[in-house]
Amino acid sequence: MKKQHSFTSVTRKVTLVVAATMVFASATCLTGCKKDQKTAPETVASATPADKAAVTESYQSGTHNGFFWSLWKSDGATGTVNYANGTGGNYSVNWNGFNGNFTCGKGYSVGSATYKIGYNLSTYANSGGGTFGWYGWSRSPYYEYYVNETWGAVSPHTGTFLGTFETDGAGYNVWTRWMTGKDIDGGDGFRQIYSSRVTKTSTAQNHVITFANHYNKWKSYGYTLGQLNIPAIMVSETWGTNTNGNINCTIWAQ
Incomplete structure (x- = not known):
């Protein structure tokens, strides 16, 4: 989580809404804008991190094996980001010498309190x-929500601690903050609400996120999410200068 800014930029937010709207118009492919159609979902899905750099417009999205996926990079970002959709709910991403902010992941074309x-x-x-x-x-x-399972070298925890x-x-700390973007x-303006694991999640083990438990806990603090007809994903994000990393994740419905 950026120190003073949202995970998202205005460009990404507006494009995400356009993409979400198009879900209802097309059951086969979801893209953010005409520029996104230059790279079809199948092209990105067949790429592997070792084969092809994800040279993208600012936002790409689509469907793959019944899942929604997206890849966004901030304007002016430099460095290499390689994103690939794997079998089922799997995806991977690696990056080198990256300067800026990117997010990517796999999930569903609309959110739900009961996932x-x-x-x-x-x-x-x-x-x-x-x-x-998540x-x-x-x-x-308007809420931007997260269930943080792990994070990078810089802690995402800031704002008002709720409990x-x-x-x-697992134990989770709940935070909220008002964003002026x-x-x-x-x-103008929106609220972030998020749960963050007290201890970072382990790798190479199966885990579960019962989102209703987070939704209800946030509600108990007076922060009730509104309409959730917007894509929700298992997100991987980084921001910073000359960052490097790699992530491989598989999700499924419990």
Whole structure:
């Protein structure tokens, strides 16, 4: 999580909304804008980190094996990012000498308060800031939400600490903060709400995120998510200067 900014930029937020809207218009492919159509989902899906750098426009998205996926890079970002969709809910990403902010991941074209997500994080290394976990947005009211399972060299924890609770065999700290940037529809200001594991998740083991438990805990503190008809993904993010890392993750519905 950036020190003073949201995980997202205005460009990414607006594009994500366009992408989410197009889900309802097309059951076969979801893309953020016309530029995204230059790289079809199948092209990215067949790439492997060793084969092909993900030379992208600012945002790409699509569907693969029944999952929604997306890859976003901040304007002016430099360095190499290689993203690949694997079998089923698997994806991988590696990056070298990266300057800026990127997010990527696999999930669903719309969020839900009742999702129960299984995941296995087989590899995680991140020399910069950023996080790995369940991520999405709501409208009415606008919330940017996270369930942080692990993070890079810079801690994402900031804002107002609300408390600690346990779910799925792990302790989570709950934080919130008001952001002065643009929401996903271009309006001014929005709130972040997030749960972060007290202890970072382990790799090469199966884990579960029962999102309803986080949703209800946030609600108990007075922060109730609004409409969730926006994509939600198991996100991998980094930000910083000259960062390096690699992540391999598989998700499934429990």
